[in-house]
Amino acid sequence: MSMATGTREERIQEERGSALPRYTIRTYRLPSKVFHWVTAVLVLFMITSGVMMKQLGSGPVADLLFSMHKTTGILTLSVVLLRFLYRILMPDPGTGREHFRRPTLHFALYGALVAMPLLGWAGVSAFGSTGILFGLELPSIWPHGSPWADFLLETHAYLAFGMLALVALHIGIAMQDHMTRARDAPDD
Numbered sequence: 001m002s003m004a005t006g007t008r009e010e011r012i013q014e015e016r017g018s019a020l021p022r023y024t025i026r027t028y029r030l031p032s033k034v035f036h037w038v039t040a041v042l043v044l045f046m047i048t049s050g051v052m053m054k055q056l057g058s059g060p061v062a063d064l065l066f067s068m069h070k071t072t073g074i075l076t077l078s079v080v081l082l083r084f085l086y087r088i089l090m091p092d093p094g095t096g097r098e099h100f101r102r103p104t105l106h107f108a109l110y111g112a113l114v115a116m117p118l119l120g121w122a123g124v125s126a127f128g129s130t131g132i133l134f135g136l137e138l139p140s141i142w143p144h145g146s147p148w149a150d151f152l153l154e155t156h157a158y159l160a161f162g163m164l165a166l167v168a169l170h171i172g173i174a175m176q177d178h179m180t181r182a183r184d185a186p187d188d
Helices: 008-016 030-056 060-089 103-127 149-184
Strands: none
Touching: 030 060, 030 149, 060 103, 103 149
């Protein structure tokens, strides 16, 4: 029995006699990268302010955090919808024939990024607290005084913690891809 040389994928390919599906790591345009990092910063603030205002309970600092949280939530929803529009109008080069890694994770993240602000907005509409920063008011998207307010806001909070798990998984996969790319880079 001879010792096989090469990478694990090459050995498996040689044994099977067929090519394994190759996954590619996307390269993104600058606007896509800006949308990504703006979204990441907004989500980080949203989760941090949500936990802090819940721990504070009531008072002027909690009220300010709550107003900032609602304002940032609408901003996050707007950025994500603009990001969708950009992806539709300006698709990334090379999409279509390539097999991209872990699309389910990205779909779950996008779903959470749209559902979470909408649930929060519906919850504050039902609760009757639609005021945001600068004296502005959000239009109500759920009937005021609805018995669903607590359920909507709890679901919003649970989804936020679920999204933390998705973000951790996303970061881990990105780090793995970065390290794999560095390991597989040709030596000069």
